[in-house]
Amino acid sequence: MTELKIFGPAEMRNSRGELEHSFLAGPKRLALLVYLLLHKPHGFHRRDSLLPVFWPDQDQKSARNSLSNMLYHIRKTLGTKVVENRGSEEIAINPEVFWCDAVAFEKAVREKDYETAFNLYRSDFLKGFHVQEASSEFDHWLEQERKRFHNLALEGxxxxxxxxxxxxxxxxxxxxxxxxxxxxxxxxxxxxxxxxxxxxxxxxxxxxxxxxxxxxxxxxxxxxxxxxxxxxxxxxxxERKPTPPIISSAENLLKESSPQPSIAVLPFESIGIDKASSFTAAIHCDILTRLSQVSDLFVISRTSVLNLGNTSKLLPEIARELQVDWVLTGEVQEIGKQVKVSVRLVNALNDRQVWAEIYQRELSAGEVFKIQSEITHNIITALEMRLSSKEKKAIKQIPTEDLEAFRLQAYGRWKLDQRTEKAMRMAEDYFRQAISYDPKYAQAWMGLADALTLLHDYGHEKDGKNILSEAQQAAQQALKLDPGMSEAYASLGLFYSTKRNAKPAVYNLKKAIELQPGHAEAHAWLSWIYSLTGNPVEALENALEAVKVNPLSQEAISNLSLSRLINGEYTKSLHEAERLQQIQPDFKSAQFQEGLALYHLGRDKEVNKVLKELVVPWAGNGPLTTRILSCIRSGELQEAEWLSEGIKNDQFAIGLIQAAHGEKDLALEKFLKIEFWDYWEMLSIHHLYPDLLDFVRRDAHFPIILQKVNKTWGLTHQKELPKIKIEANSKANSKYRKRQIGIDSE
CATH class of the missing domain: 1.25.40.10 (Tetratricopeptide repeat domain)
Structure with a gap:
């Protein structure tokens, strides 16, 4: 039997013990084989899902030919039975026809044979391995697998x-x-x-x-x-004092499906009078917040479960969609001066209820929070997890003594997540009402800070100076009331991002993630900053993290679409933009990103249709200019000239149009004169329109342009952002540690 070793440098030997040099000479062959073998969920993969991963820059026909060629080499080396087909579009690798150390390692872990697993682990998974021309998604998957195997071996x-x-x-x-x-x-x-x-x-x-x-x-x-x-x-x-006993780690050392327990808390059902609905939403939101305080538990974010309250989908189907192992459901009922909360914890893999409880208490803030704390604690117990003293304290906290403030804050957060102007203004009002009921409610102050900042950031508030000043004060007040509040640091990060001050923005967002690794919004906002400041890989990494925790969030998907776009993954960017419009049809940024992806794919006729009369405040003249560029490229010069009447004093847009007409010297002259660079312009000069702007990026004057671009964000050179990598560590060491710090905090 052929042996494949992928812990450490890759090594393949045939049944005679001879090295298979020819197969390993093509790194993409090995990459495809390993990806099909280990990528979860295990089993069959659609061919069209593999094409953008391994051949992101090829058209579909060429990519399919390349895939067929790779599969031929895999069959030639490992035998005809190694590749299994299901219909014409799905393929899988049969691991029974050859031996692989990583497959044997995972089997040993499942069987709790940790000695065998540890001895199989020679070194890092595919150490030193890199595939040119593969997508950043493959690079991200490879790095995540390295971490996963490393952590499994370490814990073993x-x-x-x-x-x-x-x-x-x-x-x-x-x-x-x-x-x-x-x-x-x-x-x-x-x-x-x-x-x-x-x-x-x-x-x-x-x-x-x-x-x-x-x-x-x-x-x-x-x-x-x-x-x-x-x-x-x-x-x-x-001092020769007795030391505390060694604390045993949990026996459930990583299940096959995930490196940590994962849970989705579905919206609770309101039973009885209508006014219970917002109160129910508040209880649901608070339980999610408490569970998110547990470092070893992966919790799907609030915005990704809100639309699943009235779904007809079965729990296993929901779990597969959200990629979780456990689902919590519940109902809330007000009975006179009492509240009744019923909850059920279900193992979604086999649709089996493992724990259920009914709580009926006095309708007061103290009792409601006590119920939520007990529910959280019982979930942790059912999952056989351990809590640090800090986590125990966090899940028992009472954020407000006022029930109405509690309800208003939760409803405000729900509205804010929708990211439309109307919803954000309603959220602002709810947060202000919550503060009026309880001026010491830190979460309400934090919500107000986010609402004000986002209203300005999305271009819905003209009086920017006053609204941002109030937003900063609100975030600082939240931190004053709760110094360890992850969300407040994220609010400050968002504030500094809106102020275009990159270093403190990144620092505060990283601080939020350090305190709460699953902070989806912090990851999404980091992705946005990295996109704007010319860091596409970091942008995609954080966008993927945001969508992992919050797979149905409009903002998270929007940033994922954008980050795929700036990494050259145009087809994937288009798919994300289209998916986002299905979730929220009035989200204009998604429509703009769809148009940008179509432009970069050369589909000019569709660009004009998608971007026609589109107005996206943060993108300025981006939609109109992209339409003009498509018209010029497709030879519709009269239409382009007519549309250009809408471009007046926008030097960047005029420069792009000049570049499209072949007037590169005039375009470069325009770009050199620009002092202030806004969002669309920054994204463009760093990443977009390669057919028009690559000549600028190669020009000797480009550093001068970059200096002005970075000055807009308070940077003196391109790579001045803080490079803080936060990796899992012991709970006693604050759960996460900074591996590399490029700047001091401001």
Missing amino acids: GRLLAERAFGKRNYTEAVSWARKASGLDPFSEKVHLQLIKLLNEVGDPESALETYTAFTDHIKREFGEEPGQELKSLCQSIK
Whole structure:
């Protein structure tokens, strides 16, 4: 049987033990094979879904020919039975006809054979592997798989050390802990375990040596200090005090379907009088907020479940759509001066109810929040998860003592998520009413900050100076009332983004993600900033994270469409824009992005139809100019000239039109004179219209243009944004740590 090893550098050997050099000489062949083998959900993949992943720049016919050629080479090397077909459009890889270390690794983890799994893990998944001309989506998937396998191996090593210690096999326990620490020299979690083990087996000197080596390493690499738990442990070792016992990790070390438990909380049903509906929405929203405080639980965001309240879909179908393992449903009923809340937790994979409860209490803020806290705690217990002391405190908090303020805040957030002018103005009013009922309600202040900032950012508020000043004050008031509030940092990030001040915007949004990794809005807003400032890869990474947590959010999908566009994935951008218009037909940004994608795909006749009479405040003359450019390219010069009458003093638009007519020197002269660059202009000069602007990007004067572009966002050079990578770590170390920091906070 042929053997394929993809932990570490790729290696393939035939049944005689000989290396298959010819197959590995084509990296895209290996990439396609591995993607079909491991990409979840396992099984059949449609051919048209593979084309934009591996051949994003080819037309469909050429891409299909390339795919057929790749499948021929895979069959030639691994046998005719390796590729399975279902109809003419679906294909899958049969893992039974060859052996792969990654497949064997996953099987061992499922069977809790962690020793076999750990020994199979030679090094990082496809270490050093890169495929030119594949899409950024493949690069992102590859990086996520590396992290997933790495974390599985790391947790497996830790669990083996704990089991050996429990059986009093101390030498073996220390050996496994050392192996785990070798996999991740920067992980405080694994070094904490190793140091505890060394001390408990009677080797405090080695424990302190390990501590010193680890702290020197992270200080030299990142300028960081170890967490307080590790510091306290080593101080107790020095003073020869008893150390706390080793805390065992959960036995459910990553299920096959996901690296962490995942849940969707469907909108609760109101039973009885109509006025219960907004109160029900408030309870639903608060439970979601509390669950989001749990670092090891993946929670689908609010906006992606709101439209599923009255759906006829079955729970397993909803779970597949949202890619979650668990679903919570419930009902709320007001009975006189009491409230009754019924909830059910369902394992969506087999549609089996695993826990249910009915709560009937006095209708007061304290009792309502107590119910929500108990529901959250019971869900965590049913999922066999552990909470840190910080998380326990978070899910028990009482944000307001006023029920009406609680209801108004939740309804305001629901309206704000719709992102239309009417809905945002209604949201502003709801937040103001909530504050009038409870001036110390931090979430209401945070909501007001977002509403005011977004009204200005979407071009719906002319008095920008006053509205932004009030927005900043509202966000700061929220932080004053709750200094650890992730959403308030995100609000400040949005505020600075609207003020076009990139560094504090990115810093505050990263801070929000550090406090709450699943903060979909923070990821979406980061994607927008990175798109504008010429960082397409980072833009796509954050857009994908936002959609992962919030798969039906209008803003998240909009940013994903835009980030795919600026990464050259025009067909995928078009699909996202069309999907967004199905979700919310009046979302004008999606229509503009559809037109931009069509332009970049060369479909000029459709561009004019989509963008005709379209007005998108943030995009300025973008829709009209794109129509003009399509007319020039398709030879409709009279139509282009007539439309150009609508372009008056817009130097950038005029420059683009001149470039389309071949007057490149005049266009460059126009661009060099522009001092202030707005959203559409920034996106364009960095990423768009390659047929017209690539000559500018290659010109010796382009750095001068870039300097003015970046000045608009308070940057002095292109790559001045803070590069903060936040990766999972121990809860004792605030769950996440900054691996690389490019600037100090402002």
